[in-house]
Amino acid sequence: MSKGTVVLAYSGGLDTSCILVWLKEQGYDVIAYLANIGQDEDFEAARKKAESLGAKKIFIEDLRKEFVEDFIWPSVQANAVYEDRYLMGTAIARPCIARRQVEIARKEGAQFVSHGATGKGNDQIRFELTCYALYPEVKVSLFHYCFFFFPQSQAPPDLYLMTKNPADSPNEPDVLEMEFRNGVPIKVTNETNGISKNAPLEIFSYLNEIGGKHGVGRxxxxxxxxxxxxxxGIYETPGGTILLKAHLDIETFTMDKEVRRIKQGLGIKFSELVYNGFWYSPECDFVRHCIAKSQENVEGKVQLSVFKGQVYILGRESPKSLYNEELVSMDVQGDYDPCDASGFIRINAVRLREHHRLQGFSGKKQ
Amino acid sequence: MSKGTVVLAYSGGLDTSCILVWLKEQGYDVIAYLANIGQDEDFEAARKKAESLGAKKIFIEDLRKEFVEDFIWPSVQANAVYEDRYLMGTAIARPCIARRQVEIARKEGAQFVSHGATGKGNDQIRFELTCYALYPEVKVSLFHYCFFFFPQSQAPPDLYLMTKNPADSPNEPDVLEMEFRNGVPIKVTNETNGISKNAPLEIFSYLNEIGGKHGVGRxxxxxxxxxxxxxxGIYETPGGTILLKAHLDIETFTMDKEVRRIKQGLGIKFSELVYNGFWYSPECDFVRHCIAKSQENVEGKVQLSVFKGQVYILGRESPKSLYNEELVSMDVQGDYDPCDASGFIRINAVRLREHHRLQGFSGKKQ
Amino acid sequence: MSKGTVVLAYSGGLDTSCILVWLKEQGYDVIAYLANIGQDEDFEAARKKAESLGAKKIFIEDLRKEFVEDFIWPSVQANAVYEDRYLMGTAIARPCIARRQVEIARKEGAQFVSHGATGKGNDQIRFELTCYALYPEVKVSLFHYCFFFFPQSQAPPDLYLMTKNPADSPNEPDVLEMEFRNGVPIKVTNETNGISKNAPLEIFSYLNEIGGKHGVGRxxxxxxxxxxxxxxGIYETPGGTILLKAHLDIETFTMDKEVRRIKQGLGIKFSELVYNGFWYSPECDFVRHCIAKSQENVEGKVQLSVFKGQVYILGRESPKSLYNEELVSMDVQGDYDPCDASGFIRINAVRLREHHRLQGFSGKKQ
Amino acid sequence: MSKGTVVLAYSGGLDTSCILVWLKEQGYDVIAYLANIGQDEDFEAARKKAESLGAKKIFIEDLRKEFVEDFIWPSVQANAVYEDRYLMGTAIARPCIARRQVEIARKEGAQFVSHGATGKGNDQIRFELTCYALYPEVKVSLFHYCFFFFPQSQAPPDLYLMTKNPADSPNEPDVLEMEFRNGVPIKVTNETNGISKNAPLEIFSYLNEIGGKHGVGRxxxxxxxxxxxxxxGIYETPGGTILLKAHLDIETFTMDKEVRRIKQGLGIKFSELVYNGFWYSPECDFVRHCIAKSQENVEGKVQLSVFKGQVYILGRESPKSLYNEELVSMDVQGDYDPCDASGFIRINAVRLREHHRLQGFSGKKQ
Incomplete structure (x- = not known):
């Protein structure tokens, strides 16, 4: 008699195959679940393998569209970067994959979920926290022993799959125009050849293609x-890197500076939460809501060039810009009175002068 | 009879020459002060011009060494970047220049200082706040009318002075090894040709040279x-960009992650303060002290390659690293018990599951 | 011929009367505007005085309801306290008063506004920033000379107007039950005598009465x-103090702890913005929106006693509580596994142990 | 043969006695360790009980002085309050107790430590994190089964041990003067009767006595x-509450406002770290260092009255005050120019007016 049903996040590789067999040996029914989030994989071969190993049912789910719209777009709005550098492709994918897994488990009446992420990685945490958050009664079936089968850590001959080596990349840039509304891209046009995309998945795929071609984001x-x-960690995020640069630019162009400061702090918080596996948590919900609110005026167009591993911003325009050309110019005075600046500075200096005076009384040296 | 003595930050250009003449006409004695912080300028020609315009005394001060050691190094420690992108060369130079100007004013018994920074720029604020902070009784002599002589805003034929266009930069990278102690570079070696520098000013100049050669930091x-x-703003910061990338890397390698989070917030604060002209303020003193404290273990070597506008980190090593190869490897278990991770995750999930349960009671949908 | 029309925030006191006369002498038409935000004042006497001094029109506006609903309630949601202590009655009143003044100025076609707040106080800033924010073209008519008529600063015989000295306050507490929804009170019941209030202005007035009676909030x-x-500053905020304590309690009871941490930071930011006069600013709009979002589940009842200057929380209940009595109890284990806690702790200690080990290698002492 | 030696944090109560016996039965040698941090306890009775149960050695350690100086004083400097209300007596005591326990374990060559804090409380975490941080190789010996012996949760007849009911407290206040240096109290004088204390432990004990007498800190x-x-949680912190109020006051009086803002954030972080058990962690070390730095000028005297559960600040004085009576007074102008304030305000309004203008263009309503 079956001990119950497990939905296993199955990749077709050695480790999750090993888990599938072990789970069956332990007396579980196993449903194999393959998520397509855009990775390069032979899903049909994986399906056959799962069948041959005794999976009771197999789900191959195309999550690419929801991955871009529900997970990548909010991260773009947040300028999500972990520890100033990591754009977190994997960290963002995990909750997307686990969300569907839990849906399948509920629909199929499975009480267990399982996966191949090992104990020391972040992915185990991201996976399991999502499962517990969305399906509190679920049990996570662990299979720790399996990882002793792992190969020696060894860098593959070519570590990078999506990006060209910048040294070998084209000697001519691609020049793109990206249009944003509510802080997410709604259109990208390649000014070099007129190619244009306007659906989220197509935009993201195209940016990956162009970024990859020019070696961006390693x-x-x-x-x-x-x-x-x-x-x-050695990562490549070609499309994400272009998006980050373009979004940062249009955001700074259109957002009030003090809103930006507060939103910057929320973006750092968002990145930590997502990295640590808390996409589905009350605080991440809250932060996402606040960030989305901040993006209401983030719209306009950014021109940029992609070349030899770099993204160069060339210019930007927006109907919502807070940039007032007349006000900012040095040689037109407008209704800006230079005398005000002196007053502004002297008031800001009140405190500094008092501080200096006090240090003098205390006999301290500057 | 003289109305008093003014120390004027003089550049030799049209605007400050105009101010010099105007100040004399108003009845002031003028001391012309030229600061050398590494810019490309003919200081002797400027001296002659100041003399011919009637300056009572002329000071040409070489501040390059103290600019690097007292101002750039603390900014490197802070990973100082304003609004996620601007490395703030000018913002950092202002307090350095004004500090010496105030020293001269005190020494020469001058009650006034003056400068050519206009009312709408940040530089006026940075300059004047420094003067008030270090010499509270000083009076800032303003000359707002002069700026109507300004030329029309017009991009010069080649805007960038220090950096090559990446399209025209060499097809071979330079590979550098930078050694850090206390979060500042103490040595840089070009592994391509063996050139090595170890004095602060030489290190910084050399990084500017290499970065400029490869079009880094535009x-x-x-x-x-x-x-x-x-x-x-259109900026180029070749050396600063290399320093930022290398410092970020060695810092993350050697600093505890929670210290890093707190320090990251302090670095953002530091950047805002410096950008806004508050280098000499109690809060910036405090933040600099805290950041310097955080750097005590930031030491080691970073290998990087500079190529076509980019800086690529190749590796790093440190005697102070918190990176434990044995602990982190996937296939050696060490004294790390996978069961602990499950407990860790389940405890982190306690709150998430309660939240979900409550939402269920409230009839809300995820 | 008139130089234009000024709307003057008029109090009936010496200083604003002096401004009224001076403005007329300068050739302005003056509209006197009196705002009733609940202060103890003879508005009819003030009206007569303004008329006799030559005001062209007089507006006496009862802002009490909108002051409570639009300004005090959001501050309660924020737990707004400036520098850990000041509950900011005046700071919150200013934008409320200036908002209506600007509405009158627009309706009456006045291009000028004026007020009696002096140059060194915060109130001038709060007043003028609101005017500029809501009516960018407005001109603020200043009357700095007037303040030399001011009396010597002298503490009035009894500084406190609303609160009894706790030493003289009743020897029996009042016990209140306050009901919250969306983080604002919707009902207060005095359990001692059954008195109950449920309109915002009545609730707030009643809390001021009870707090004042027991000497709360000095x-x-x-x-x-x-x-x-x-x-x-010497302040009394009897109702505000009761509200703060009760709101803090129901909020902590119903809000997720990590949401609370983020919201705590936003509340501090809100307090600084409001204190500094930025109620009407993009960043304060944004922060208020985020805080309001955080309050969606802040509902329930708080029992408290008010006695001798203190507010004591006695208990709380909520349909939205995250408090799970079964989970938290020491002697019922539920589905909480003590082994998980050990894992949780050991994982949290991984970093601490590495740190200690490294310090050992470096020869440092703890 | 012994399985090894355990140092058990022993209280003399039922639960730790139970653990002692169980550990012996499991084959361990047990060293009983009793920490005196000022609690009301019969240490000699506990010693006899431990002996009779078979403890191999017994240590009774008086930690009161180091508890005040090393743990309470830094918390006073931080204004440490968890979640805006909890002063964290227990949370601060844990690392103090565990530190000595680890010292004993090292000295006695014990590889194990044990304690009676249960799995669901914070105290287990605080205890164990300290042990792992200071003695990374230590093993924590758990005894989870024991807690089933616990009595039903039941409020004791009088929950409060240190504080009088404010209703029964004296009808006359005690008026104290507290003197601070470096942000910690160096002297307290009761102005009512002349009693004065100046050693840390005496000061703290006296404040507990006075606070307790007047029912402060429940x-x-x-x-x-x-x-x-x-x-x-139901807590009483009489001395801590007086210290918090007095320190807050002298700190705001002597510290620059922008330093204060940064330090406020660090204080909140410190409180979370301490509450969560991370006293001994790199980040808490760092935060403590920064906070201590901020306290260098926090010196002076605070007068306060303690009465009916409340602490009222009456006044303060300091040689380091940034309070400039002349500058702040309304009727003396000094070198403060009211015109500067207008400029300051107009510059602050530049952004607000632009924002309003933009919203107008967008057809949005305020």
Missing amino acids: IDIVENRFIGMKSR | IDIVENRFIGMKSR | IDIVENRFIGMKSR | IDIVENRFIGMKSR
């Missing part, structure tokens, strides 16, 4: 995992 | 000025 | 003004 | 535990 970093270890 | 941004306007 | 502080000076 | 709160549950 990083080699040491990062701090949630569980307190440091680990080295 | 940006075109819109920024928020202190006084509340947005303005467009 | 403080003597030194505060930091926006312009950089410290000043001493 | 709270009934719901708090968020580290592990994500909410729990109700």
Whole structure:
């Protein structure tokens, strides 16, 4: 008699195959679940493999559209970067994958979920926190022993799959115009050849393609995992890097500076939450809501060039810009009175002068 | 009879020459002060011009060493970047220049200082706040009318003075090794040709040279000025960009992650203070002290390559690293118990599950 | 011929009467505007005085309801306290008063507004920033000379108008039950005598009455003004103090702890903005929106006793509580596994142990 | 043969006695350790009980002085309050107790430590994190089963041990003068009777006595535990409450306002770290260092009265005050120019007016 049904996040690889077999041996019925979030994979081969290993049912789910719209777009709005450098592709994918897994588990009446993410990585945490958050009664079936089958850590011959080496990338840039509304891209046009995309998934895929072609978004970093270890990560995020640069630019152009300061802090918080696996948490809901609110006026167009691993902003325009050309120009005075600036400075200096005076009384030296 | 003595920050250009003449006409004695912080300028020609315009005394001060050691190094420690992008060369130079100007004013018994920074720029604020902070009784002599002589805003034929166009930059990278102690570079070695520098000013100049050669550090941004306007800025910071990337890397490698989070917030604060002209303020003193404290273990070597406008981190090593290779590896278990991770996750999920349960009671949908 | 029309915030006192006369002498038509925000004042006497001094029109506006609903309630949601102590009655009243003044100015076609707040106080800033924000073309008519007529600063015989000395307050407490929804009170019931209030203005007035009777909310502080000076303030906020304590309690009871941390930071920001006069600013709009969002589940009842200057929380209940009595009890285990706590702790200690180990290698002592 | 030696934090109560016996039965040698941090306890009776139960050695350690100087004083400097209300007596005591326990374990060559704090409380975490941080190789010996012996949760007849009911407290206040240096009290004088204390432990004990006599510092709160549950806590912190109020006052009086803002954020962080058990962590070390730095000028005298559960600040004085009576007074103008304030305000309004103008263009309503 079956001990129950497990929905296993299955990749077709050695480790999750090993888990599938082990779960069956333990007496569970296993539903294999494959999520397509845009990775390069032979899903049909994986389906056959799962069948041959005894999976009771197999779900292959195309999550690409919802991954872009529900997970990547909010991250773009947040300028989400973990520890100043990591754009968090994997961290953002995990809750997307686990959300569907939980939906399948509920629909199929499965009380268990399982996965192949190991104990020391962040992905285990991201996966399991999402499951517990969305399906509190779920049980996570662990299979820790399996990871002893892992190969020696060894850098593959070419580590980077999506990006060209900048040294080998084209000698001519691609020049793009990206249009934003509510802080997310609604259109990208390649000014070099007129190609244009306006659906979220198409925009994102195209940016990955262009970024990849020019070697954009490769990083080699040491990062701090949630569980307190440091680990080295080598990542490539071509489309994400272009999006970050373009969004930062249109945001600064259209957002009030003090709103921006507060939103910057919320963006850092958002990045930590997502990195640590708390996409589905009350605080991440709250932060996402606040960030989305801040994006209401973030609209306009950014021109940029992609070349040899770099993204160069060339210009920007917006109907919502707070940039007042007349006010800012040096040679037109408008209704700006230079005398005001002197008063502004002297008032700001009141405190500094008192401080200096006090230090003098105390016999301290500057 | 003289109305008093003014120390004028003099550049040799049209605007400050105009101020010099006007001040004399108003009945002041004028001391011309030229600060060398590494800009490309003919100081002797400027001296002659100041003499011919009637300056009573002329000071040409070489501040390059103290600019690097007292102002740039603390900014490197802070990872100082204003609004996520601007590395603030000018903002950092202002307090350095004004500090010496105030020293001269005190020494020469001058009650006035003057400068050519106009009313709408940030530089007026940075200059004057420093003067008031370090010499509270000083009077700032203003000359607002002069700026009507300004030329029309017009981009010069080649806007960038220090950096090559990445399209024209070498097809071979320079590979550098930078050694840090206390969060500042103490040595840079070019692994391509063996050139090595270890004095602060030499290190910084060399990084400017290498960065400039490869077109590193050009940006075109819109920024928020202190006084509340947005303005467009086009900047090049070749050496600063290399330093930022290298410092970020060695810092993340050697600093505890929670210290890093707190320090990240202090670095953002530091950047705002410096941008707004508050280098000499109690809060900036305090923040600088705290940041310097955080750097005590930031030491080690970073290998990086500079190529086509980009800086690529290749690796890092440190005697103070918190990176424990054995602990982090996937296939060696060490004294890390996978069961602990499950407990860790379940405890983190307690709150998330309660939240979900409550939402269920309230009839809300996820 | 008139130079234009000024709307003057008029109090009936010596200083604003002096301004009224001076403005007329300068050739302006003056509209006198009296705002009733609940202060104890003879509005009819003030009207007659304004008429006799030559005001062209007089507006006496009852703003009490909108003051409570639009200004005090959002401050309660924020737990607004400036510098950990000041509950900011005056700071909150200013934008309320200036908002109506600007409405009158627009309706009456007046291009000028004026007020009696002096140059060194915060109130001038709060008043004028609101006017500029809501009526950018307005001109603020200043009358700085007037303040030389001011009496010597002298503490009135009894400084406190609303609160009894706790030493003389009743020897029996009042016990209240306050009901909240969306983080604002919707009902207060005095359990001692059954009196109950449920309209915002009535609730607030009643809390002022009860707090005043028991001497609640007196403080003597030194505060930091926006312009950089410290000043001493002696305040009484009886109703506000009860509201703060009750709201804090129901909020902590019903809000997720991590949402609370983020919201706490936003509340501090809100307090600074309001204190400094930025109620009407993009950032304060944004912060208010985020705080209001955080209050969606802040509902329930708080029992408290008011006695001898103190507010004691006695208990609380809520349909939205995240407090799970079963989960929290020491002697019922539920589905909480003590083993998880050990794992949780050991994972949290990974980083601390590495840190200690590293310090050992470096020869440092704890 | 012994399995090894355990140092057990022993209280003399039922639960730790139970653990002692169980540990012996499991084959361990047990060292009983009793920490005196000022609680009311019969240490000799506990010693005899431990002996009779078979403890191999017994340590009774008087930690009162180091508890005040090393743990309470830094918390006073931080204005440490968890979630706006809880003064954290217990949270601060834990690392003090565990630190000595680890010292004993090292000295006695014990590889194990044990304690009676249960799995759901914060105290287990605080205890164990300290042990792991200071003695990374230590093993924590758990005894989870024991807690089933616990009595039903039941409020004791009089919950409060240190504080009188304010209703029964004296009808005359005590008036104290507290003198601070570096942000910690160095002397307290009772102006009512001339009693004076100047050693840290004496000062703290005396403030507990006076606060207790007047019923100061009772709270009934719901708090968020580290592990994500909410729990109700009823606390009394008489001395701590007086210290908090007095320190807040002298700090605001002597500290620059912008330093204060940064320090306020660090104080909140410190409180969370201490509450969660991270006293001994790199980030808490860092924060403590920064906070201590901020206290260098926090010196002077505060007069206050303690009465019926309340602490009223009456006045303050300091040689380091940034309060400039002349500058702040309304009727003396000094070198403060009212015109500067107008300029200051207009510059601050530049952004607000632009925002309003933009909203007009967009057809939005205020």
